[in-house]
Amino acid sequence: MTVKAYKDDAGKVTVVDDALPSAAWKARRTEISLANFTGDLDSITDGTTYKKVNTSDLTSNRVDLDKIQDGSTYKKYTATEQTKLTGVETGADVTSTHEAGSCNVGNLLTGTMTADVTISNTFKTAASPNARIEITSSEIAGYSDATTKQFYLQSSDGKAYFGAGACVADSGGLTFAGGTWVTFKYGENNVGYLTSASLGISLKSAGAGYNANLYHTSGEGGGAKTAAVGVSDDGVYIYSDQNMVIGQVGISAVPLRPYAANTYALGTTTYYWSDVATTILTLSETTTPTAVTNFAKFYSKNDNCFYGQDGAGTEHTFIDSTGTTGGTGSAGSGNQYVEMRIGANTYKVLHDGTV
Helix, strand or coil: CCEEEEECCCCCEEEEECCCCCHHHHHCCEEECHHHCCCCHHHCCCCCCCCCCCHHHEECCEECHHHCCCCCCCCCCCHHHHHHHCCCCCCCCCCCCCCCCCCCCCCCCCCCCCCCCCCCCCEECCCCCCCEEEECCCEEEEECCCCCEEEEEECCCCCEEECCCCEEEECCEEEECCCCCEEEEECCEEEEEEEEECCEEEEEECCCCCCEEEEEEEECCEEEEEEEEEEECCEEEEEECCCEEECCCCCCCEEEEEEECCEEEEECCCCECCCCCCCCCCCCCCCCCCCCCCCCEEEECCCCCEEEECCCCCEEECCEEEEEEECCCCCCCCCCEEEEEECCEEEEEECCCCC
């Protein structure tokens, strides 16, 4: 190719391949020598359609991609982003939903992931033997080391195993291993504990200031307290606004039933204890009580005498001996006596009944 320069009458210079213009076009112009040209591309201004490339945008005389700006249609990827893309399977759908038949990645970073995934192997939050959670098609399990399973939830039957195996929840209920304490809180404080032992169930308070109580309520979800057995700092107490049955298994039980305010009766309204056996019966001194029809009462007053009240309300004084005797045993009839106290009065009674 031979390059020549031609100038027209207006002074415009055209540099062309000399084989392209026609003879008529050349005849209307004057050929000038290229040796007369000075300067370089820096002297040529950018045009409307074509522009120059700055040398700072070139590396080894080639256009540097780092200097190319993203366009509306095509954009660049950084070296790190390009490395991530090499893991995408050939032919995968990389549209806005980023769907793929399979995806093998070392790290998956996402803000929100919506997925309907079938796990054929095991999903792990860390590598063994580190503490981790593993998810399979059959269970979700937590490991503290390579093999120790601290908890799991089975998909086949919903069985849950936790507390390092001390607690199990399944269709049979909630099971705690012997010696395992169940802790109860009120607010931030531990208030009591429940455990099992060889002889049964133990209920324990959290210590001073807390009670260990067993309640029975009159309805589901709580309600009026109708009975309680408890242990507190003050001792053991039994509370009930109904009958408290005292009896031996296999024998007719006899209730200790409410009789009046702060008062209980032994037995029922149709059957009372026929016999009370004890070593010492201690009575507190009182005043004459209110009579109850068909009930007799035995009591002591502050005059150091014993009384009985029948069902009609009549009070009877018990006769007792002072223990004092007198007279001469050899004096014959009528000379020996014993002192008897009736109420506040003391009488001497002779052995033959004469006073």
